[in-house]
Amino acid sequence: MAVVTVSNVSKRFGRVRAVEDVSFEVFPGEIFGILGPNGAGKTTTIRMMMSIFEQDGGTITLFGEPFREEHKQRIGYMPEERGLYKDQKLEPTLVFLATLKGLDDKTARARLEPWMQRLDLWEHRNKQVQELSKGMQQKAQIIATLIHEPDLVVIDEPFTGLDPVNTRLVKEIFQEQRQAGRAIIMSTHQMHQVEALCNRIVLISRGRSVLYGPVSEIKRNFAGNAIILEGEGTFDQLPGVLDARRENGLWHLSLGAGVSPQEIFRALASNPEVAITHFEVAEPSLEDIFVNVVQEEGGLAPTEGQAAREVEHA
């Protein structure tokens, strides 16, 4: 049974259409990514799931039923706009937040110590929050999100402010949470983290769901939409090429929808002004897919009335 089911959900703020007909499901034991450019409607979608906003249309169910106040105890939520009481000490603040999620004082303290030890915060437990670095505060918020062992974790930009060592540590923690059977919804712009962690994603652009499904399947479907070239010449003016960039002497070309690598190959072969020494059909990165799809859908260069492309959940 899906932990979260979002079906054809819409939300308007006055004349602004924030979310339009978005649907997805999240299952236990998976990390699900909600992606999209700034202002795409990700946070609004998450806030509707959390019942902070009420949707204008569509339905949302949590744990197989419409939202109930009791569900809050089963959810760990780390919002985009987050913080802790700056003038309060760290440990009592985290104990307070844990008790709000249903733990008693004693259990909260008992669970807090190993978490703080693991995230190198134990020695700072009696410091005021404002004395901690941004990364430390971020780790403290991750503890506040997970300490009550929620069935559903919703976490927005979890790696902001973390150094590589702590980023790796937090990734390990998320993977452990997934193995423990929890459903994790993650919203981030860091595509390499999504690729490394997420089982499935939904890409929202201009309020609409434009891509939805398992990461591996999406990448497979988009294979052939990118080419790696080595050679001399100008490649960004080729018909059907959305984006061309040079990295380490190699050209990476992103192709538009419906443009095959063969067409590009033929175009290059017939062009006397270019010399090719290497031609490779590349599996695109999630970032390439993100940029291409969002551009096509008008999220970065607005166009109207483009249909969502959805890959059904396997």
Next chain:
Amino acid sequence: MRNLWLTARYEFLKRVRTRSFLLSTLGVPALIIVVGLIGAISASVGESDLPLGYVDNAGLLDPSLYAEPHLDEMDDRLELIAYEDEAEARAALEAGAVQGYYVVPAGYPQNLQIEAYYLEEMPSGGDFADFVRANLLAEANLPEGASSWLLEGPELTVRDMNSGREMNDDAIGNVILSFIGGFFFFFAVLGSAGFLVQVVADEKENRTMEMLITSMSPFQLIAGKAIGLIGVALTQIALWALSIAVVIVIAARFVDFLAGLTVPWSFLLVFALYFLPAYALIAGMMIAIGSVVTEVQQGQQISGILNLLFIAPFFFLPLILSNPNSPILVFLTLFPTTSFMTVALRWGLGLPTWQIIASWVILVVTAALSIWFAARIFRRGMLRYGQRMEMREVIAALRGAEV
């Protein structure tokens, strides 16, 4: 409900541990106790208990009349010593045997002039004046008991026909006590409710709001914080009341009218009834302000202006004392933001019962509306980080419409 109480406890402990709370809560009573004790001690130390001397050149004064029971406070009265002439009295004064002496001229009471002599502190003339009056009345050959009636004077009791309350000399202390009590009570409420602006704006500024409202309902969050702050106000009031009681108990040994004070139960009952709606009214306004602004400082500026609506009755103090039933005071009694304080200030000076009931009903209805409006504005403004709500948005929130 559990989260409501957890929030209340957290908010209470957070506030009572701050330096400003400790200063205002313990500092004010400490000041009251210190000032009260200094006043009482200086009153007792300042009054010399040395005898008073007198020289009776008129041959009028009969020492036995000084022992008459109608001259009140027999135990506290100073001893009077008669001297034959001024030289003898002066020598006694210079020897420190008396604190001063009076000279009654020959021919008194035709000219009604008596002279007093002293070296450092002017003696209190009350006891000697009573002694002279008693002798003059004895000369008049009045019927038995008449001297006592004249010396003691009437005991006036004023009855308010509207409210049925009465006031006499013994009750004046209670009127003052009600006045002081109401003053502290009100400022504790205004102060703690004023914290709500800070609390709401703080949650937005610290970006904790979204985490909290996904752990409990917005109602639980706000109600928990309001209850925590009520606890802060009650703690303050209790400590202040305790310190006032301590001062009164100690000072009553030195100041006579304080000994006649009783607990003003009717006043306390009325204010217990006013407490919640008054708090809710202020709290609603402060929550709304906290929801609209982006920073604590902005909220405090607006609430500072709003506070004028609540303290306005103080500007009418002279009118309250001279004409407590004037139309403008009736208006202030009925107007919701000023009713609480005006009732406190008019209490004991003649406040009709209908005005108390009407002002309470108006206050309750307004407080309910205030909370209702605040809830709507809070829901709209709680996630407005770094962006102030505009007036049209506030109006839209009240109408339940989108902007």
